[in-house]
Amino acid sequence: xxxxxxxxxxxxxxxxxxxxxxxxxxxxxxxxxxxxxxxxxxxxxxxxxxxxxxxxxxxxxxxxxxxxxxxxxxxxxxxxxxxxxxxxxxxxxxxxxxxxxxxxxxxxxxxxxxxxxxxxxxxxxxxxxxxxxxxxxxxxxxxxxxxxxxxxxxxxxxxxxxxxxxxxxxxxxxxxxxxxxxxxxxxxxxxxxxxxxxxxxxxxxxxxxxxxxxxxxxxxxxxxxxxxxxxxxxxxxxxxxxxxxxxxxxxxxxxxxxxxxxxxxxxxxxxxxxxxxxxxxxxxxxxxxxxxxxxxxxxxxxxxxxxxxxxxxxxxxxxxxxxxxxxxxxxxxxxxxxxxxxxxxxxxxxxxxxxxxxxxxxxxxxxxxxxxx
Numbered sequence: 212x213x214x215x216x217x218x219x220x221x222x223x224x225x226x227x228x229x230x231x232x233x234x235x236x237x238x239x240x241x242x243x244x245x246x247x248x249x250x251x252x253x254x255x256x257x258x259x260x261x262x263x264x265x266x267x268x269x270x271x272x273x274x275x276x277x278x279x280x281x282x283x284x285x286x287x288x289x290x291x292x293x294x295x296x297x298x299x300x301x302x303x304x305x306x307x308x309x310x311x312x313x314x315x316x317x318x319x320x321x322x323x324x325x326x327x328x329x330x331x332x333x334x335x336x337x338x339x340x341x342x343x344x345x346x347x348x349x350x351x352x353x354x355x356x357x358x359x360x361x362x363x364x365x366x367x368x369x370x371x372x373x374x375x376x377x378x379x380x381x382x383x384x385x386x387x388x389x390x391x392x393x394x395x396x397x398x399x400x401x402x403x404x405x406x407x408x409x410x411x412x413x414x415x416x417x418x419x420x421x422x423x424x425x426x427x428x429x430x431x432x433x434x435x436x437x438x439x440x441x442x443x444x445x446x447x448x449x450x451x452x453x454x455x456x457x458x459x460x461x462x463x464x465x466x467x468x469x470x471x472x473x474x475x476x477x478x479x480x481x482x483x484x485x486x487x488x489x490x491x492x493x494x495x496x497x498x499x500x501x502x503x504x505x506x507x508x509x510x511x512x513x514x515x516x517x518x519x520x521x522x523x524x525x526x527x528x529x530x531x532x533x534x535x536x537x538x539x540x541x542x543x544x545x546x547x548x549x550x551x552x553x554x555x556x557x558x559x560x561x562x563x564x565x566x567x568x569x570x571x572x573x574x575x576x577x578x579x580x581x582x583x584x
Contacts, residue, residue: 221223221570237402243351248305248345251351254353260306268309268491271338271459274369277490278331282466285309287330290459291471296325296355305578308337308344314360320447320573324475325352331499332368332559345375356566359531359547359575363536366558376562384562391539391546393554394495395532397524402484403519416518419511422477426519429484431464437471442483444504460486471496473520475503475512482507485516494530496520505584517552 214290239259243251256261262281267418277283288295293313299309299391311328327333351361365384367370395404405413429435440457447454463470470493474484483503487496498520503512524532534549536559543546551558565571 235385242354245343246338247345248302249340249343249347250283250301250487252299252572253351253355254295254299254403255566256295256487257281257288260299264306264531265309268306268336268338272336274334274367275336276493277469277488278328278333278368279309279311279336280466280469281329282469284328286459286462286465287313287328291455292461293329298341298348298351298355300347307339308335310348312363317361317573318419319576320358322573325356325360325363327363327365329364329366332366334365334367334369344500345378346382349379350385352564353566354389356497361567361570363499363564363566365560365562367562370557370560372560374392379562380501382564384445384564386560387563388558389539389561390559392534392536392557392559393534393549393552393555395521395534395552395554396530397521397532400427401522401525406551409551409553412551412553415497415511415514421514422510423479424482424510424512424515425476426515427474427476428523429474431467431472433461435472435474436460436464437482439474439486439502441501442481442504443486443500446483446502449488449505466546471520471523473516474583475507475516477507477510477512482510482512483516485520487520488532489529491543494528494532496524496529496531497533498535513548521552 228533236256239252241250242563243252257265258529265281267278269281272279284295284297295314296312296314298310298312299306306575311333312325313328314323315329316322317324335345335348356363363384364387365379380386397404428438437457440460442453444454464487469489469567471487471489473487475482483501484498485498485502488499489496500514501516503516521532532554534552534554537543537545537549539546539558563574
């Protein structure tokens with residue numbers, strides 16, 4: 212491991228929310244250096260660097276995704292108010308590594324985790340000097356876990372992150388597998404995709420087509436976002452999920468060229484929609500926000516929307532459709548619904564590293580809590 216020196220890192224704000232009016236000039240500072248000349252800088256706001264400088268690393272790195280991009284992180288910071296703790300590795304003045312992080316609450320506890328990243332996926336990105344860069348980032352992380360922040364979590368999208376598993380475990384990270392994703396290969400063409408669906412999903416699409424319906428690709432405007440948000444809020448209230456504030460969706464509009472809003476009308480009435488993320492770098496569409504009210508389930512609104520998004524992805528040259536995260540249990544209703552579209556099951560790679568003695572207690576409690584949810 213490279214010899215390093217560390218600078219003091221200030222504690223998190225008392226409420227975990229980024230302070231408005233932060234002086235950008237004071238929001239970036241070197242916190243660790245190595246004998247090999249690498250420097251780690253802490254960014255307390257994504258605006259402490261430029262979008263072009265940050266995204267250049269995302270686009271060059273093997274595991275880069277839309278969730279690493281400046282615009283997504285900016286929307287989280289501004290729209291959700293999570294405290295940024297981003298790390299940047301530099302060599303000879305050039306940025307060669309990134310580790311986006313936010314401080315977020317651990318549900319049903321008074322504690323927090325440092326997450327890379329949430330919502331979405333994160334993990335370190337390096338373009339050169341991978342071993343030294345990753346070790347330096349791992350050495351710096353515990354200094355960011357202050358106060359009630361008791362664990363660092365890496366939630367990775369790309370299975371290529373498995374190449375870093377041994378290094379992460381040597382630095383104290385433990386694998387944690389509880390969620391998965393279904394990813395559909397769009398390059399096989401629509402007919403083969405349809406043949407690979409379960410009979411239930413195929414029948415749902417056919418029955419839905421018997422109704423008077425229309426699926427529309429919407430332009431992102433204040434009115435279309437507002438209407439989608441109203442349906443989204445209704446759905447999340449029904450299932451008891453966390454409702455992201457309207458401000459988050461408004462901030463996402465700044466990256467509208469990387470969003471797809473597909474909505475459906477049944478008998479002339481608005482019946483919900485999907486807000487998808489377009490990951491050009493990975494040639495993938497990510498199903499991220501679904502908002503179909505229960506009263507349209509019997510009309511198969513969700514199947515019709517998925518069917519149209521799949522067709523849209525094929526027509527626009529995307530290689531995969533990602534149905535998004537789900538609980539990794541065959542007994543889970545969402546798992547079974549997504550499985551019916553025939554996608555490949557992929558585990559979501561998560562590593563956790565405790566940064567406080569309290570983490571062991573919380574982890575034990577979690578193991579008792581999850582089986583009974």
